[in-house]
Amino acid sequence: MKKITTYLWEHRLAYFFAIASMIISVSLDMLSPQLTRHIVDDVIVGGNMDLLLPLLLGILLVGIGRCIFQYTKEFTFDVTGSRIMAEMRTRLFDHIQSLSADFFDETGTGELMSRIKDDIDRIWDCFSFVGMLILEVIIHTFIVLFCMYSLDWRLALLPTLCMIASACIAITMEHKLGSIYEAISEENATLNTVAEENLAGVRTVKAFAREKFEIGKFLSHNKRYYDLNMEQSKVFIKYSPYISLITKLLPLAMLMIGGVFVMKGEISLGTLSAFLAYSMNIVWPMEMLGWLTNSLSSGIASSKKLKAIYAKTASIKDPENPVILPSIKGKVEFSNVSFHKADGYEILHDISFCVEPGRTIGIMGATGAGKSSIIHLLQRLYDVSEGAVYLDDIDIRKLSLKQLRSSVSPVMQDVFLFSDTIQENVKLGKKNELSANAVRSAIQNAQAKSFVEKMSLQYDTVIGERGVGLSGGQKQRITIARALAKKDPVLVMDDSTSALDMETEQNIHETLQSLSDTTKIIIGHRISAVCHADEIIILENGSIAERGTHQSLLARKGLYYKTYLAQYGQDTELKEKEGLTHEC
Structure with a gap:
């Protein structure tokens, strides 16, 4: 994390100008009582009316000067603070993007949104408005005390003691508020996560009539958030009245003591x-201490949260001297690969297979057998625990992440579309390279042309967040088009035709078979999705239980055969006894 002092140093000229404007503004403000003193002593008491007009003109000029320098001070602080916060937010987002998949496995979206938005905003306050006021309180206090001591040191002792007492109260309050603000920040992240999950899955909630339960869950976190804010308020109202009492008694005490000095002629x-x-x-500086302490505590707590995120580092990194291949042919090989996450639970065990360029492998298995993990390892979202994954006979850990991931076009099981036009969603992999004709060709090959061209704006139709408004099959076809448009050497289909009808699925598989220069890895639960593959592997409990072609696996009458019977019906056995072949 870039240090706060580094940001201040980078913008030092702007802050020097703002602070100089602040000093001039405060100094002019302190000049007004001196002009008033001369009006009382020299004009009203002394009777020198010739000085009245110059003194009044001086008060007017002081007011105009204060307006000018107050404006330049606040404008400079706001602009500089906004620039720093824009940079901080960008750096934080870049850092989060650089982290590996295991970080996102254990960190909720709502928490990250709180860090990027709410915590940055609190620090923003410290750089701009709150920071400006803290500096102004310090400068204002020193200049006021200087002016007071220059007039009479005895009278100046009382406000000095009041300032020390107010500062002690403020420091005590800051210590009390620090831990509360950390808890508020944590609960705010949790509250955001609950709201984000509920709103993203609102259709599921309504489908299962779970609105009351979800409202109750949200209310429980909202109550906790309310309680923490009330705890913060209790601390504030416990100490703030003491500061307020001091500020109200000070002018009265000054008038009484000063009046005695005037009567004595001192x-x-x-x-x-x-x-x-x-x-x-x-x-006013004493009155501001409580509020400023409150805001400063909030900013410090937010800074700690950001430091915790910056302390996280990517577990998947580019090698120091990556191998740069002039071109990728698409040969994929898994050699004795085993994989487990941090919890130690083994997801894959001793997986080995090889797919030559342009060939196709099908992967089947029950839910949780480890099929999608194979794709995650190929894209190096995670690293293997044992063994190695090779692309064109090079261990993918020796390749740059950019070259590796730009060589693989995935169609993932969890369909994700951005709130953008259909064309921009298809161009996602190569936004600056794909032409409109290439997008249309990909959409046609993905069997999506028929419904896209029926839309009001066709390819420029904006689809909702996560593809809201499209059916499951339509969303799958858009994501298939996105992968086809990239024309990468390796194409991965992770159960990506599960929502399609049989005819559409067959047409897409015919398109895939025509991609002779593309290595295809097809994961599915349907026999129809993998039966055309050059090799099919069946996963069971993270290991390869069977492997072979469609015909050889049927002849073996193992897991693949049982799946075939389950999907095509028991009459298949009768056809086999009658000597009929199993057609895919």
Whole structure:
């Protein structure tokens, strides 16, 4: 994480200008009581009316000067703070994007949204408005005290003691609020996660009539969030009245003590009026201490949360000296691959297979057998625990992540479409390279042309978040078109035709068979999805239980054969006894 001081140093000229404007503005503000003192002593008491007009003109010029420098101060702080926060938010987003899949396995989307939005906003306050006020309180206090001590050191002792007392109260309050703000930040992330999950799955919630349950779950977290904010308020209202009491008593005490000094002739009436003005001027910094402490504690807690994310590093990284292949032919090989995550549970065990360029392998297995994990390992979302994965006879851990992942076009089981036009969704893999004709060709090959061209704006139709408004089959065909449009050497289909009718699925498989230069890895539960493959492997409990062609696996009468019977009916056995062949 880039240090706060680094950001300040990079924008030092802007902050120097803003602070200089602040000093001038505060100094002009402190000049007004001095002008008032001369009006009282020299004009009202002394009777020198010639000085009245220049002194009044001086007060006017002080007011105009303050307006100018207050504006430049606030504008500079706001602009500089906005630039720093834009950079911080971009850096945080870049860092999160650089993290590996295992980070996202254990971190919720709502939590990350809280870090990117809410926590950055709180730090933003510290860089702009809150930070500006903290500096202004410090500068204002020193200048006011200087002016007071220059008039009469005895009267200046009282506001000094009041400032010290207010500062002690504020520091105590900051210590109390620190831990509360960390808990508020955590609960805010949890609340965002619950809301994000519920809104993303609102159709599922309604389908199962679970609105009441989900509302109850949200309310429980909302109640916790409310309780923490109430706890914060209790701390604030416990200490803030003490500061408020000090600020209200100070001017009264100054008037009483100063009045005694005037009656004794130790100070002039004008000096007392200046002291009263300064005492009113020093009140607002003391009043602001409570609120500023509150906001500063929030910013510090948010900074700690960001540091925790920056402490995370990617487990999957580019090698120091990656092998750069001039071109990828598409040979894929798994050699004695085993894989488990951090919990130690073995997902894959001793998986070996080889797919030559342009050939097709089908992978079947029950849910949880490890089929999708094979794809994750090929894309190096995770690293193998044992063995190796090769692309064109090169261990993929020696290749750059960019070259590896840009060589594989995945159609994942979990369909994800962005809230954008159909054309932009299809161009996702190569946005700056694919032409409109290439997009249309991919959509036609994915059997999506018929429904796309019936839409009002056709290829420029904006689809909702995650493809809302499209059927499951339509979303699958758009994602298939997205993969076909890339024309990468390796094409992966992870149960990507499960929502399609048999005719559409058959047409897509005919398109896949025509891709003679593309290595195809097809994962599915349907026999029809994999039966045309050059080799089919059956996974069971993370290991290869069977392998062979469609015909050889049927002849073996094992797991594949049982799946075939389950999908095509028991009359298949009768046809076999009658000497009929098993057609795919």
